Amino acid sequence: MTVDPMVGRLRVSQRVREIPASGIRKYFDLVNTIPDVISLGVGEPDFSTPTHISSAAAAPLQDADYVATHYTSNYGLLSLRQALASHLGRLYGVSYDPAAELLITVGVSEGLDIALRALVDPGDEVIIPEPSYVSYIPCTVLAGGVPVMVPTFERDGFEPQPEAIAAAITPRTKVILLGYPNNPTGAVARRETLERIVALATEHDLFIISDEIYDRLVYGRHRHVCVSSLPGAQERTILLGGFSKAYAMTGWRVGYAAAPPDILEAMMKVHQYIIMCAPSPAQIAAEVALQTGEDDVARMVAEYDRRRRAIVDGLNALGLPCFEPQGAFYAFPEVSPTGLSSSEFAERLLREEHVLVVPGDAFGPAGAGHVRCSYATALPKIEEALTRIGRFVKRARG
Numbered sequence: 231m232t233v234d235p236m237v238g239r240l241r242v243s244q245r246v247r248e249i250p251a252s253g254i255r256k257y258f259d260l261v262n263t264i265p266d267v268i269s270l271g272v273g274e275p276d277f278s279t280p281t282h283i284s285s286a287a288a289a290p291l292q293d294a295d296y297v298a299t300h301y302t303s304n305y306g307l308l309s310l311r312q313a314l315a316s317h318l319g320r321l322y323g324v325s326y327d328p329a330a331e332l333l334i335t336v337g338v339s340e341g342l343d344i345a346l347r348a349l350v351d352p353g354d355e356v357i358i359p360e361p362s363y364v365s366y367i368p369c370t371v372l373a374g375g376v377p378v379m380v381p382t383f384e385r386d387g388f389e390p391q392p393e394a395i396a397a398a399i400t401p402r403t404k405v406i407l408l409g410y411p412n413n414p415t416g417a418v419a420r421r422e423t424l425e426r427i428v429a430l431a432t433e434h435d436l437f438i439i440s441d442e443i444y445d446r447l448v449y450g451r452h453r454h455v456c457v458s459s460l461p462g463a464q465e466r467t468i469l470l471g472g473f474s475k476a477y478a479m480t481g482w483r484v485g486y487a488a489a490p491p492d493i494l495e496a497m498m499k500v501h502q503y504i505i506m507c508a509p510s511p512a513q514i515a516a517e518v519a520l521q522t523g524e525d526d527v528a529r530m531v532a533e534y535d536r537r538r539r540a541i542v543d544g545l546n547a548l549g550l551p552c553f554e555p556q557g558a559f560y561a562f563p564e565v566s567p568t569g570l571s572s573s574e575f576a577e578r579l580l581r582e583e584h585v586l587v588v589p590g591d592a593f594g595p596a597g598a599g600h601v602r603c604s605y606a607t608a609l610p611k612i613e614e615a616l617t618r619i620g621r622f623v624k625r626a627r628g
């Protein structure tokens with residue numbers, strides 16, 4: 231770490247130095263140097279935003295419409311918050327006041343950051359089941375909190391285990407941070423599991439931050455349960471959701487937070503100073519997505535499901551046992567039968583067969599022995615990737 235010779239102090243703050251380096255970045259850097267790469271590495275839809283959604287935002291921009299080209303309310307467009315309240319009510323039977331309990335954010339990324347900053351005092355502990363999304367630990371650390379990782383296991387369907395969470399609770403625990411449907415495992419948490427976690431939160435007076443960005447991407451007989459719809463949950467839950475995954479709108483940078491009024495107000499305070507408001511054209515597009523995007527969601531979910539079955543069957547047939555993902559768009563096969571670690575597997579597969587996957591331990595130590603393969607990639611590419619992985623596995627096993 232560089233020391234500034236003039237003043238003899240470290241140039242980068244302690245807080246930022248504490249953040250672990252991303253386990254993924256070097257793979258993405260490598261990809262750009264290799265031809266013909268098939269990437270199963272990305273965490274975003276390969277679909278473009280449905281054109282009727284893009285056009286609805288483009289038209290007012292072209293007309294230099296006032297709303298589309300100026301700040302909105304710090305909370306976000308009221309009409310979008312009203313549409314969101316109806317949408318959440320319709321899907322999950324929850325009731326949120328658009329004026330005081332909903333905030334439009336710059337994606338779930340911002341929602342997560344401001345939720346943690348609004349709740350966490352220095353030294354407060356945040357319980358995070360892992361493997362989990364790569365931002366949870368850094369955002370906790372940046373908020374001054376202490377991440378307390380609780381492993382989840384394939385034998386439990388990678389569901390968070392209430393007993394393990396209970397054992398991790400201390401007098402310093404403030405938040406349980408959940409992310410289901412899960413990135414990277416594809417696990418969906420069942421109602422009874424979530425009910426037991428809500429009961430723990432109630433007993434110990436904890437908050438739950440529930441990142442439900444993959445809520446619409448759930449397959450087969452599995453159903454997404456919105457945490458705040460559970461009895462006693464809404465008053466202690468910060469529900470985070472977004473448009474990136476369900477409507478293929480990652481680049482628009484728009485999401486939302488739903489929370490009790492005092493917590494939402496605290497989050498708003500941070501939001502207004504660092505962000506002001508989510509981009510106005512993106513908010514207009516998000517409102518159209520809520521109003522007329524259902525057919526698009528259904529079309530994309532059906533396609534992800536087709537790919538999901540192809541990749542899971544394909545990986546199993548290659549001798550890489552693969553837990554059946556129930557949501558999101560990731561398969562999380564075991565690579566230990568090859569005798570390689572997750573990162574050896576990912577690095578060699580990339581160099582030798584030009585297929586990018588992400589080592590499972592980039593998402594927490596319980597992900598070791600696995601890799602994450604995104605199926606937000608066209609089916610012919612998935613099929614070609616499986617052929618290449620098959621060749622590689624044969625070679626690796628000798």
Ligand code: PLP
Nearest residue numbers: 273337338339363413472474485
């Ligand atoms: N939460 C999870 C679990 C994710 O996988 C991602 C993106 O990959 C995000 C949040 C960030 O989403 P957004 O685009 O809404 O910021």
